Amino acid sequence: MQQTSTVDPPAVPPAPDSRTFARAFADVRDAWRQRELWGHLGWQDIKQRYRRSVIGPLWITISMGTTALALGLLYSQLLGQELSTFLPYVTVGFIVWNFILGVVTEGTEVFIANEGLIKHLPAPVTVHVLRMVWRQVLFFAHNLVVYFVVLAVFFPALTEQYVMEGDTVTHPGISWTIVLALPAFVLLVVNAVWVALLFGIISTRFRDIPPVIHSFIQLVFFMTPIVWHVGVLNKVTGEGGGSWKILVAEFNPIYHFLEILRAPLLGQQQDWHHWVVVGGFTVVGWAVAILALRNYRARVSYWV
Template sequence: MTFIDAAAQSRSLRRAWRDLVEGFQQRELWLHLAWQDIKQRYRRSVLGPFWITIATGTTAVAMGLLYSKLFKLPLEEHLPYVTLGLIVWNLINASILEGADVFVANEGLIKQLPTPLSVHVYRLVWRQMILFAHNMIIFVIIAVIYPKPWSWTVLTVIPALGLIVLNAIWVSLCFGILATRYRDISPLLGSLVQLLFFMTPIIWNESTLQQQGAQDYARIVELNPLLHYLDIVRAPLLGADQELRHWIVVLVLTVVGWLVAAFAMRQYRARVPYWV
């Protein structure tokens, strides 16, 4: 086999797909590694990962109390809204920022352990889902304090979380490959995500914009894709009406994102071990 043939074979879509499949099949490995990440991070700590839950809960309560007073919103409505917004945002935020560093952070394993690249992405996403589950305890407590009428539409949160996971995987793959090649991408994403936080309805909502006379800003906010990801998870848990447009946008972005991820894996998967 010539060098050109070997290079062409390494860039085949079949090998990229095989990487994703074989990586998923090694779930005992990435499930264990993700759990070890959390245990290692909170080694010798009594509360362990619940420190993240406490930090998120404190932030949510503080922001919910403050902005409900500033915007004159009912606390029983705004506090659950802010809490869920922060919990889902933390999941999205980590998928983008930690996803950009996923291969650089695992340089030693990539060079020494012959595993598919997707193993490191699955490990990252599973770790974030564990932390997401811990943080959901906060919402459960607030939901008990301020109960809301739920319907069968609350079950749509299951496919919504499934879509979040699918998007977290392709985002980590794409940004991980890009940021491994160009190290300036990671800090750039940090600044961009921080900007998107203030453009995403987490601590404010549409009624807030109406009170401030900023209805035109609401149309600009619609261009923020994170708004749609946030709403498909938050709306059913708050007992709010589902809007089809959010699901359509998320589904379209999921398909487009995976097409981009497939191209990135096909073209550059073999180069990542050299770039790290």
């Protein structure tokens, strides 16, 4: 007669829930610890892009310098601006804009473009975001060479007090406040990570988002004070007449990110409300990104 065992089988522990804030924060923390991985991959991206080029990554600098020079000369004449102060203004604006543009456009496809690695490399999904942001930082560093060239050419004009046409304030000129550009850029990079993380997750699920972003970003460029400055809005309708039009710039978040970095680099009067706005976007943006990472981190590998 067959005997039946009365011993209960060992209990199977329940599968851990992946949708927790602890796992979301762990993903970001573990990705940061793998700096050698995404740092090497980001640098290889630059080398691969200019693999057989004679001057290599210097094409990044040349392209930026040519664009800034052409548009600076053109719009200084159209807007009646002094070239010695307006060309540096346009140059720095383009350098910061290119960083933001690269983060937003490439951020929407950061997971889609890394489909192979996501499916075969057991790494936090944030690694791919940090790789992309690091690549944009390297691009920014190459473009910054143009700023130093322009600074050397127009140094006397930028170290003295100056007023841009249409402005109501006198800018003090470049001084020790230029050191504020460092925390401003760090804050820009911190925001770049959550932007790429959030838009990357959304775009992986809804593939129509990247084309929409690419089309909309062109409109944002013309609405952002890059080849024009806010003082021109007052000049259009006379003294104080264009004050309501300044809201076009104030409601544009990219304007505030531009100003916290551009103002110290050019020795311009800094309005501290720009830092407050950027700080608010940093807190809210990271909160939303962590929430998205908590809920959809495990699904990214299936969506790609």
